[in-house]
Amino acid sequence: MIGSGVLNGMAVTMRNFIGSYFEKDRLITVQYPEERETLPENYRNFPFLIFDTDDAEAGLRCVACKICEKECPPQCIYIVKSEDKKPDYMGKPQFYPATFDIDISVCMSCQICVEVCPFEAIKMDKVFELSRRERFDALLMRKNELAKSNTYYHNIHPLEAAEVDAKLTEAAEAKKKKT
Amino acid sequence: MSVGFHELEEAPPPMTSRLEGELLEVSMGPQHPSTHGVFRMNVALEGEIVRKLKPVFGYLHRNHEKIGENTSYLGSMPYTDRLDYFCSMTNNWAYALSVEKLAGIEVPERAEYLRVILAELTRLQNHASLLGFLLSDMGAWGTPLMYAFREREKILDLFESLSGSRMMCDYMRFGGCRCDLPPGWMERARKLVDGFPRFLDEFEKLVVSNEILIARTQEVGKLSAELAINAGITGPMLRACGVNYDLRKVDGYGFYPRFKFRVPLGEHGDCYDRLMMRVLELRESVGILQQAMEQIPPGPIVNPKVKLRSFRPPVGEAYGRIEGPKGELGFYLISDGGSNPYRYRVRPPSFINLTILEDLCLGHTVADVMVILGSIDIVMGEVDR
Numbered sequence: 001m002i003g004s005g006v007l008n009g010m011a012v013t014m015r016n017f018i019g020s021y022f023e024k025d026r027l028i029t030v031q032y033p034e035e036r037e038t039l040p041e042n043y044r045n046f047p048f049l050i051f052d053t054d055d056a057e058a059g060l061r062c063v064a065c066k067i068c069e070k071e072c073p074p075q076c077i078y079i080v081k082s083e084d085k086k087p088d089y090m091g092k093p094q095f096y097p098a099t100f101d102i103d104i105s106v107c108m109s110c111q112i113c114v115e116v117c118p119f120e121a122i123k124m125d126k127v128f129e130l131s132r133r134e135r136f137d138a139l140l141m142r143k144n145e146l147a148k149s150n151t152y153y154h155n156i157h158p159l160e161a162a163e164v165d166a167k168l169t170e171a172a173e174a175k176k177k178k179t
Numbered sequence: 180m181s182v183g184f185h186e187l188e189e190a191p192p193p194m195t196s197r198l199e200g201e202l203l204e205v206s207m208g209p210q211h212p213s214t215h216g217v218f219r220m221n222v223a224l225e226g227e228i229v230r231k232l233k234p235v236f237g238y239l240h241r242n243h244e245k246i247g248e249n250t251s252y253l254g255s256m257p258y259t260d261r262l263d264y265f266c267s268m269t270n271n272w273a274y275a276l277s278v279e280k281l282a283g284i285e286v287p288e289r290a291e292y293l294r295v296i297l298a299e300l301t302r303l304q305n306h307a308s309l310l311g312f313l314l315s316d317m318g319a320w321g322t323p324l325m326y327a328f329r330e331r332e333k334i335l336d337l338f339e340s341l342s343g344s345r346m347m348c349d350y351m352r353f354g355g356c357r358c359d360l361p362p363g364w365m366e367r368a369r370k371l372v373d374g375f376p377r378f379l380d381e382f383e384k385l386v387v388s389n390e391i392l393i394a395r396t397q398e399v400g401k402l403s404a405e406l407a408i409n410a411g412i413t414g415p416m417l418r419a420c421g422v423n424y425d426l427r428k429v430d431g432y433g434f435y436p437r438f439k440f441r442v443p444l445g446e447h448g449d450c451y452d453r454l455m456m457r458v459l460e461l462r463e464s465v466g467i468l469q470q471a472m473e474q475i476p477p478g479p480i481v482n483p484k485v486k487l488r489s490f491r492p493p494v495g496e497a498y499g500r501i502e503g504p505k506g507e508l509g510f511y512l513i514s515d516g517g518s519n520p521y522r523y524r525v526r527p528p529s530f531i532n533l534t535i536l537e538d539l540c541l542g543h544t545v546a547d548v549m550v551i552l553g554s555i556d557i558v559m560g561e562v563d564r
Contacts, residue, residue, distance in 0.1 A: 005388035012385040013322060025374070028329055040336075042361055044343035067488065073254035110257035110349050115357070116488050124343065159361075 041159055044124035046104050047113050049146045056147040061088070061121035064097040068113035068122055076106035077113065102146060104130070105139040120164050126156045202230055207548070209238050214552065215312070216559030220536075227544045232537040239563035247523035252278055252353070252490050255523065259510075260347040262525065263561040265308065266301040268338070269503040271351035276432060277499025277510040278353045282492035284485055290355035291434050292475040296368070297350070298433075298501070299464045299471070300338075303375065304331040305504035306415075306457040306464075307382075309556050313454060314386060316553040317395050323385060330378050333371050340364060353490065355481030365472065372468045379461055387458070396450035400539040400551035403448060410535045414506025414528050415460060416555060419445035419452040426502035433501075438470045453554040491518055505529050505556050525564060529557040 020027040030037055051059035064081040080099035088094045113122050125148070132138035154161040208219035217238035223231035243262065247255045259274045260267035272294050279286065286294075311327030335345040340361055342350040350357055386392050402412070404420040417424055425442040427435040443459035445452030494516045500509035506528025513522040532555050539551045 002390060005390050005393075009385045009389050012381050016326065016381075026329070028332055040340035040343075040361070042340055042343045042358070071251065071254065071488065073250050073257055108257055108347065109344065110347075111343065111357075112253060112257065 039126055041157060043126050044111055045109050045128050046107055046125050046130075046141075047102060047109075047122050047146075048125045048148045049100065049143070050121055050123055050150055050153055051147050052150050054149075056144065056149075058086070059088075060096060060147060061119050062097050062100065063088070063094045063119055063121070064100075065118070067116050067118065071112055071116045073110060073112060074106050074108055076103045077101070078103075097143060100143040100146060102141045103139065104141055105135075120168060123153055123157070201225065205545075207545075209235075215557055218552075218557070218559055218562070220548070220552075222540075222545065222548065224545065227546075229540045229543055229545065229548060232540050232548070234533060234536050236533075236559070236562055239559045241564070243564040244523050244525060248520055251518050252492070252520065253487065255520075256351070257347065257349045260349055261560055262527065262564065263503070263505065263508075263529070263558045264346050265305045265558055266504050267346060267348045268297040268301040268350060269501060269508060271348065272298055272433075273499060273501045273503065273508045274510050275351045275353055276501060277497050277512050278492065280499045281495060281497035281512050281514055282353070282485075282490075284354040285482055286355055287479045287482060288434075288476055289478040290480050290482075292471055293356055293360070293480070294351065295433050295435065295438075295471045296468060296475070297338075297341075299468045300334050300368070302464045302504045303461060303468075304334040305556075306461050307331055307378075309504075309553075310382065310386075310454065310457055313550070313553040314392070316549045317392065319386075319392075323382070326378070326382065326385070330375065337364065337368055337371065340367075352481060352485070352487075354485035355479070357481070359480045365475075368468075369472055372465055372472065375465050376462070379458065379465075383458060387455070393451065395547075395550055396454060396554075398447075399450045399543060399547050400554065401447065401449045402535065402539060406535065406538060407448070411531050412506070412535065414503070414532065414556075415456040416453060416506065416532050418442065419456045420448035421446055426500060426507055430500065430502075432499075434471075435467075437474070438467045440467050450550055450554040489518060491516060496522075500526070503528055505558070505561075506532055525561075527561040527564065529555070530562045530564075533557055533562060 016026055050061050051057075052061065053059040064079055066079050066081070069075075069077045069079045078099065078101040079097050082096045082098045085093040085095055088096075109124070111124055114124055130139075150161070150165075153164075202223040202225055205222045205224055206219060207222055208214040209217040211218075214220070219235040219238070221231075221233040221235060222229055243258060246258060250258075256271060256274060259270040262270050278284070307327040308324075308331050311324035314323040315321065338348055338350075339345045341364060342348040342357070402416070402420050404422050407417050407420045408422060412420075413424070413426075421444050423442060423444055426432070427440075428442060440463045443456055443463065445456055492514045494514055496511070496513040498509055498511045500507050502508075507526065508528050509526035511522070511524040511526065512520045515521040536552065536555065539555075540548050543551070
């Protein structure tokens with residue numbers, strides 16, 4: 001019968017409309033600024049630098065090896081190596097980044113810097129409300145803005161951070177045994 | 180200088196065109212709401228009938244291939260996400276497959292299964308949203324599109340909890356995948372896949388027997404099998420003409436030969452067949468997903484022999500291709516032994532499927548052009564690269 005297809009479709013629309021009041025599956029909208037979903041553990045957005053202890057300057061894990069700068073596909077990392085060395089969090093004298101900038105207006109959150117870093121010094125953040133009034137300088141993150149503590153890392157990626165910590169302590173113990 | 184009255188009278192009447200005497204030239208796009216991105220068509224009309232059609236693209240060109248030749252092999256992986264931003268997982272897989280072919284890398288079993296699962300999930304969300312877009316092009320504004328996007332949203336949530344990003348997944352690596360499944364992922368995915376047929380049933384009831392849809396799509400944009408083969412059309416568009424060609428069966432890449440599935444075929448090659456082809460493929464994909472989720476073994480997720488940094492494949496060339504949701508997606512790589520490819524070429528399915536647009540549209544009305552374009556399933560990020 002002509003028109004039955006249209007009426008069948010209307011019935012489906014009706015079922016969805018009424019069902020949206022009762023079934024969570026049919027209405028998955030979230031009223032964003034008031035209502036927020038928790039981000040999944042693996043969520044990634046823009047890298048940050050990790051420091052141990054309380055001192056953001058002295059505890060920085062980064063040794064300015066420039067691997068991430070080289071591997072970054074859109075070339076958004078800029079590092080200047082320090083002239084002198086200073087003891088890192090394990091007491092070993094190391095270079096440190098005199099300048100470490102990430103242009104997050106260029107960064108595409110691909111996580112390659114995290115994967116290639118041999119020192120577990122750079123990790124992915126979970127921030128996303130980053131709109132700024134200025135276009136250039138405000139989105140160029142300097143070293144002091146990028147440095148975030150290991151506790152913060154534990155807060156945003158608990159499983160991954162525990163794994164990284166275990167790996168680091170294991171490496172430190174293996175080194176102690178050797179000497 | 181002011182224009183005299185007699186000059187205005189001598190000026191040609193505005194309804195003639197440069198192309199031909201009686202035709203009206205209309206430029207549709209690049210900001211037309213139903214051209215799926217920045218795509219432009221120069222259409223010559225006789226009344227409402229299309230007599231000539233010239234596609235103009237390149238507005239979204241961003242030098243993808245040249246960038247690929249200047250970054251490392253790994254560095255191109257996130258860029259492949261941006262080709263066809265609806266199906267980043269299949270793009271990743273096609274690129275990883277060609278690099279693995281080039282360097283002769285083995286992939287662990289679990290990673291292969293995971294790739295199949297992710298590729299089929301991508302197919303689910305791509306076809307679902309395509310159906311929604313196609314219907315909204317026909318004037319069914321909103322409702323079917325929102326139903327389709329609701330399902331897509333659930334799949335994107337799965338992608339987000341696995342890879343960290345909803346659309347720019349950047350998940351696959353040479354010789355496997357980046358990280359293992361987070362706890363509880365497989366149960367969520369299983370629940371989604373088991374619930375998907377309900378959406379399909381509803382969607383079919385909503386549109387398939389709808390008289391308006393049938394009037395708009397049947398006998399519109401007919402594509403003959405001969406032309407399709409000659410023009411290199413692949414994917415659901417080719418199969419809608421009745422040509423049995425599915426790379427999952429032909430190449431048998433991944434673990435597809437291990438799964439039982441049928442390749443749906445059309446008969447007429449019109450828009451209705453293309454639309455139905457997507458619905459039928461969705462059903463087959465659900466079947467593949469259920470089998471893959473049952474069979475997936477535990478084990479390593481990535482081949483530990485593959486170096487992440489300073490990855491240099493041997494000299495040679497390779498062409499890896501997979502059956503993407505839109506058609507055959509291939510990457511052609513030439514290596515000169517360096518850290519970046521000497522030549523990096525993408526064979527984008529939607530670009531090649533778009534080339535026959537004029538043949539499909541001639542003789543139809545302007546309103547049908549939108550339906551035909553929608554049924555081809557293009558993403559401009561991939562067409563222009």
